[in-house]
Amino acid sequence: MLNVAVIFGGVSCEHDISIITGVQVVNNLDDSKYSVIPIYIDKNAKWYYLPQKVSIEDVLEYEIVGKRCSMSADSKCLYTYQFGKLKKRCQIDLAILAMHGLNGEDGSVAALMQLNGISCINCPMLCSSLCLDKITFKNYLAGLSLINYLPYISYNSSDDYVNLDKKIVKSFGYPVILKPANLGSSIGIAVCNNFDDLQQNLLEVIQYDKNILVEKKLKNFVEYNIAVVKFRNEFIISSIEEPISKNQILTYSDKYLAGNKIIGMESLTRKFPAKLSSSVKKKIESWSVLLYKNLKMRGVVRFDYLFDNDEQKLYINEANTIPGSYANYLFEGMSFSDLLNGCIDNAIFESQSDNTIKYFESSVLSNVGNLGKINK
Amino acid sequence: MIEIIAFIGLLTTILILQKIHIYYFQMNRYEIKTSYKMLLSNYLIDFVIIGLIDILNYLLYINEYNTACIVIGIVAIVYKIYLFWNIKKYNYQKNKLKYTQRVLRWIGILISIYLIAILLIILLDYKYIHLSLLIFEIVNLIGITISKLIEYIYEIKYKNAAIKKLSNxxxxxxxxxxxxxxxxxxxxxxxxxxxxxxxxxxxxxxxxxxxxxxxxxxxxxxxxxxxxxxxxxxxxxxxxxxxxxxxxxxxxxxxxxxxxxxxxxxxxxxxxxxxxxxxxxxxxxxxxxxxxxxxxxxxxxxxxxxxxxxxxxxxxxxxxxxxxxxxxxxxxxxxxxxxxxxxxxxxxxxxxxxxxxxxxxxxxxxxxxxxxxxxxxxxxxxxxxxxxxxxxxxxxxxSLKAVDNRLQPKIGPGGALIIMDAYNSNEFSFGAMLKVAKDIDKPIKILITPGVVDMGNEQYDINYRLAALSANIFNEIWIINKVNKYALLEGANSSNADCIIKTYDTLDKNIFSSVNELDDKFLVIFENDLPDTYK
Missing domain, CATH: 3.40.1190.10 (Mur-like, catalytic domain)
Structure with a gap:
């Protein structure tokens, strides 16, 4: 049996959503195939080893139910604290990250897993961190210049905001959207219709992140979401959904607190599958696969698009390397556990080629001589 | 006093010879026949000397020549320690004894039998304590037999576990x-x-x-x-x-x-x-x-x-x-x-x-x-x-890469093209190497080899033939070890080719360091690395 660690929680604004995704993943993993190791990271970045069949209630009482645990940087083992000392608990063969936002989705945990030689079903660290930072992501798209994106300005808290106003007027004009660069799930997003709005909102948004992405606000648009996953050498593209918001843009409460009941992304009011023209659909699908290939992604990735009804133009909004609920609701005809099975199989498949060449024998050191003894 | 010296004599025999025995058994896949064959071919004289001293001591003890007994006992101990140092120098050079689970189990078994043996000696009034080699060999054989039995049980266990796992x-x-x-x-x-x-x-x-x-x-x-x-x-x-x-x-x-x-x-x-x-x-x-x-x-x-x-x-x-x-x-x-x-x-x-x-x-x-x-x-x-x-x-x-040490090309620190073909050579792979060497365009070609082994009766002929072929292709042949020395030497000379031949006892650091200094005019091929049996 494979020991599969499911890691969720973490020091992030999306801590709670991560718990939902984590619990969903744990409960959808096939018991007969995998022995599941749920690991919860609390808001103080402490790791806890939870019982196999974990529920939300368990996670809330993690200090009673769970056991403090830790990982090193050079072994596949999970260590638990026993009388203040670290003891080997079990070996982790494979990891599933169910973490959203900073300190998880940004590639930090993927990097730890890479160091430990544990394969992950999720994206490796490069594309994870690149996609999390909205400004870097846009810069990447600008360099790639194959995919449309909304015009943007990056703003740092140390810059003068009068200057920002001038730039906005010069390039694309009001209204604009302010987005903290490294938060997902629409947290801290604000719409500004004029300079007064901008002044007011900047103060609020800056609390989330010092770097802010300023983007043109579309007036008449629809949002489309699509997920892509790779099973071995084959891309699987989900159906496209159209989430619907009562407000202007999808807010945090729209996404996760619909009807005051936390049930995850599935509960969102939406049109599914979305009704859209075949040319737009084709574009969305091809762009998604293009990005997936170019960034060497792995596992389920959800791409969010905006479609401008006035200009009939499609823009990519963002890529979620660890989407909420693993975007399983987008894959029609595939159960959550089938999706996870496929991802796990793919991770084992891809880890074979990871193991090929890591060390190259060179004669550099033998030519250098004894550096310690250089006398001038 | 006599008993103490005799006891130390017995202990030195056990500690020194037992380590050699375990080492040789490990080298020969724990096979009694081949290990003893090799042990005797390498240490026959030492065994005979120790055995003779044992018998002499035993006779002196029985006839109560106490002083002579003590003197010879001390000489025997010094000789065994000297022997130990020599073995250390020549035999443990490349492959040290590995303390695997099996060896540890075996040592455990041996210690318990030795305790019983020593108890018996004391009960028999120290009479046989001088026959250290005999005691040692008897205990060793009993130890091997018990150890083999235990390993057999383990093997069945591992095998059944593997069969069960595969059936899943x-x-x-x-x-x-x-x-x-x-x-x-x-x-x-x-x-x-x-x-x-x-x-x-x-x-x-x-x-x-x-x-x-x-x-x-x-x-x-x-x-x-x-x-x-x-x-x-x-x-x-x-x-x-x-x-x-x-x-x-x-x-x-x-x-x-x-x-x-x-x-x-x-x-x-x-x-x-x-x-x-x-x-x-x-x-x-x-x-x-x-x-x-x-x-x-x-x-x-x-x-x-x-x-x-x-x-x-x-x-x-x-x-x-x-x-x-x-x-x-x-x-x-x-x-x-x-x-x-x-x-x-x-x-x-x-x-x-x-x-x-x-x-x-x-x-x-x-x-x-x-x-x-x-x-x-x-x-x-x-x-x-x-x-x-x-x-x-x-x-x-x-994108296929050569398996390590099988015609694996490298560039040395000095710039020479070095081809490692050191893994388990045989007539066939030696011949394949010669074809490769012939096609490579370098002014000076050097072959470093101990020849091929494990060829039964044909070993001399095969090495003779290979050396004759090599001499036509290489400018220098460095012969390592004495196993095939004469076959290679005569083979190389028979070809009348203009080829320099050097001989070395072992493949040591000096050879590697001189190869490392060669520049890009050179092709160096390491052909075959002898198994431990020949070192």
Whole structure:
């Protein structure tokens, strides 16, 4: 049996959503195939080893139910604290990250897993961190210049905001959207219709992140979401959904607190599958696969698009390397556990080629001589 | 006083000789006969001296010449310590005794028997304490026997665990590879080709015995794995059959049938039969056998086999014309042969005709040596059987890397081209190396070799012949070790070629450091590294 660690929680604004995704993943993993190791990271970045069949209630009482645990940087083992000392608990063969936002989705945990030689079903660290930072992501798209994106300005808290106003007027004009660069799930997003709005909102948004992405606000648009996953050498593209918001843009409460009941992304009011023209659909699908290939992604990735009804133009909004609920609701005809099975199989498949060449024998050191003894 | 000296004498015998014994047993795969044969050939004089001193001491003790007894006892102790230092210098140089689980268990058993033996000696009034060598050998033999029994129980345990584990994966397909040489290369190439489309596991480098494979299976996760490639090594009749009963292969590859391990097999016929045990198993279980029919004995085996079989044949395409290749392909009626055409240019290129797409597929590899083309052809044939498409095969073959120490090219610190072909050489791979060396364009070529071993009665003749061929190709031959020294020397001299010959006792640091200083005018080939038995 494979020991599969499911890691969720973490020091992030999306801590709670991560718990939902984590619990969903744990409960959808096939018991007969995998022995599941749920690991919860609390808001103080402490790791806890939870019982196999974990529920939300368990996670809330993690200090009673769970056991403090830790990982090193050079072994596949999970260590638990026993009388203040670290003891080997079990070996982790494979990891599933169910973490959203900073300190998880940004590639930090993927990097730890890479160091430990544990394969992950999720994206490796490069594309994870690149996609999390909205400004870097846009810069990447600008360099790639194959995919449309909304015009943007990056703003740092140390810059003068009068200057920002001038730039906005010069390039694309009001209204604009302010987005903290490294938060997902629409947290801290604000719409500004004029300079007064901008002044007011900047103060609020800056609390989330010092770097802010300023983007043109579309007036008449629809949002489309699509997920892509790779099973071995084959891309699987989900159906496209159209989430619907009562407000202007999808807010945090729209996404996760619909009807005051936390049930995850599935509960969102939406049109599914979305009704859209075949040319737009084709574009969305091809762009998604293009990005997936170019960034060497792995596992389920959800791409969010905006479609401008006035200009009939499609823009990519963002890529979620660890989407909420693993975007399983987008894959029609595939159960959550089938999706996870496929991802796990793919991770084992891809880890074979990871193991090929890591060390190259060179004669550099033998030519250098004894550096310690250089006398001038 | 006498008792104390005698006791120390006994302890030194036990501590010193026991370590040598365990070391030799470990080297010889824990076989009593071969280990004792080797021990006696190396230490016969020392054993006789210790034995004689023992008897002398015993007689002096019985006749109550106490002072003489003490003096001789002390001399014996000093001699044994001297012996110990010498052994340390010469024998533990390269491979130290490894304290594996088995050795630790064995030492535990020995200590308990020694305690009983010492108790008996005290009860018998110290009479036999002087017969240290005798006591030691008796205890040692009892120890080995008990240890062997325990290991046998462990082996059954491991084997059953492996069988049970494999039965949990009914969809796992197993590919067995055997042959006198080339099996590790084919295994690695096949692994590289298959891993682009499937999840594949292969037994690592030295895990090709029954216990090695069991250990690998027990310690490896086989979840989601599509193909398991098992290298099957044999030194005795029945070895391959046992491995087949363990892993149940679906496809077999027989790379070559040569004279390797003739000592333990007993006869050439036994080697032939043993390699064919894989085919026999697959015949009964409806599997496919892939033979390398460039090899004469393999061709014979292929001819005689009645089950589902494929012969892989690498043909030198002298005309350098691909139309010729297609012509041959179409003219061939026997569909049991997969043909590969070697292209006549300087690169290592192969081509084959893909019937499913009606196209000629060109393969290009960086691997050196014509035998490697055969190995690639075998791996490609197996991959084609498993439905890997040609495009994927071409890509994988282009990126194949040489197996460590098998015609593995390197650039030395000084700039010389160094080819390591140090792993387990034989007549065949030596010959392949010579072909490679001939084609490489360097003004000065050096061969560093101890010759080939494990060749039975023909060893002298084979080395003589190889040395004669080498002398025509190389400018210098550095002969290592004394095993084949005269065969190589005389062989090299017989050719009348202008070749400098140097001899060394061991392959030591000085040789490596002088090779490291050579510049890019030089080609240096390390051919064969002797097994521990000869060091």
């Amino acid at each position: 994966y009914p969809n796992l397909k197993v590919i067995g590879i055997t042959g006198s040489y080339g099996k590790t290369s084919v295994k690695q190439y096949l692994y590289s080709i298959l891993q682009n489309d499937y999840i594949v596991k292969a037994t690592p480098m030295s895990y090709n015995t029954l216990m090695g494979v069991c250990k690998y299976i027990n310690g490896t996760s086989l979840d989601n794995v599509n193909y398991l490639i098992v290298e099957m090594g044999a030194v005795r009749k029945g070895d391959i059959a046992k491995l087949c009963r363990l892993v149940h292969p679906d496809i077999g590859i027989i790379t070559s049938i040569g004279n390797q391990h003739l000592d333990t097999f007993g006869s050439v016929d036994n080697i032939y039969k043993t390699k064919n045990e894989l085919a026999d198993y697959l015949m009964d279980n409806n599997g496919v056998v892939i033979y390398n029919i460039n090899d004469k004995k393999c061709y014979k085996a292929w001819n005689e086999y009645n089950g589902h079989k494929i012969g892989v044949y690498v043909i030198n395409n002298n005309s350098n014309d691909i139309n010729y290749a297609i012509y041959c392909e179409n003219g061939e009626t026997n569909d049991n042969i997969y043909k590969y055409y070697k292209m006549q240019n300087n690169k290592q290129n192969l081509s084959y005709y893909d019937i499913s797409t009606n196209k000629v597929v060109y393969l290009s590899t960086m691997l050196l040596g014509e035998h490697n083309l055969q190995n690639v052809a075998l791996a490609v044939t197996c991959a084609r059987l498993l439905g890997i498409d040609s495009a994927s095969v071409v890509r994988s073959v282009a």
